[in-house]
Amino acid sequence: MPKERLHLDALDQSKSITQDEYKTKLRTLQLELLSMQLQLLEKKIPVIFLMEGPDAAGKGGTIKRVFERLDPRLLSVHSINKPTEEEFARHYMWRFWTKIPARGHIAVLDRSWYGRVLVERVEGFCSTDAWKRAYEEINQFEKMLIDDGTVLIKVWLHITKDEQLDRFKRREADPYKHWKIGDEDWRNRKSWDEHIASAEDMFEKTSTDLAPWTVIPANYKWYARVKTLKTVCREVAKALGK
DSSP: OOOOOOOGGGSOTTOOOOHHHHHHHHHHHHHHHHHHHHHHHHTTOOEEEEEEOSTTSSHHHHHHHHHTTSOGGGEEEEEOOSOOHHHHTSOTTHHHHTTSOOTTOEEEEESOGGGGGTHHHHTTSSOHHHHHHHHHHHHHHHHHHHHTTOEEEEEEEEOOHHHHHHHHHHHHHOTTTGGGOOHHHHHHHTTHHHHHHHHHHHHHHHOOSSSOEEEEEOSSHHHHHHHHHHHHHHHHHHHTTO
């Protein structure tokens, strides 16, 4: 049977937790993940965690809370921006090979190779044939990693268009967060519907049995952070045979 198409703007964004629940669950889950980190090293199991979502969805803040208690010697975090001139001159997957973690290590990607079928598609940075071809290329790439023993965790944080606007305005008003907002963010917002359509196509074509997507409502940051951390702990525990 064909998969039912996920409609992002129909997600239940009412899910929330109290501050006390947040603090308790965050600490418990952070300790659980820390206790499993050494086991990953002992068993030589590499982990790739990648996160996608709209601008201002809370990706960076969530990544910080999920991984901040881990041994940094076994962890690498990569913020993926537009390709450099050197990277643009090569196949779009070339720049991700050097970010594949060593066995027993964890690599975290704030945005990823999915840019090919998201922003590059919407902004016209690649041809239609190229982004349509990329779905199968990505599926094959991820299967190769998983077959080699990598734990691949894919999370999409989603916020509503109204919530994004509110966060943009708060960033502009906060001198400590003003660097988080720029002309590109406002320009991308004008193409909200196109970005949502590209994401929904992506889920339909790349949420496979081997490498499924976890989509998390993120209007409430505390809920989204805990849900993401639960997801990571669950997948790591599964890989360790727990």
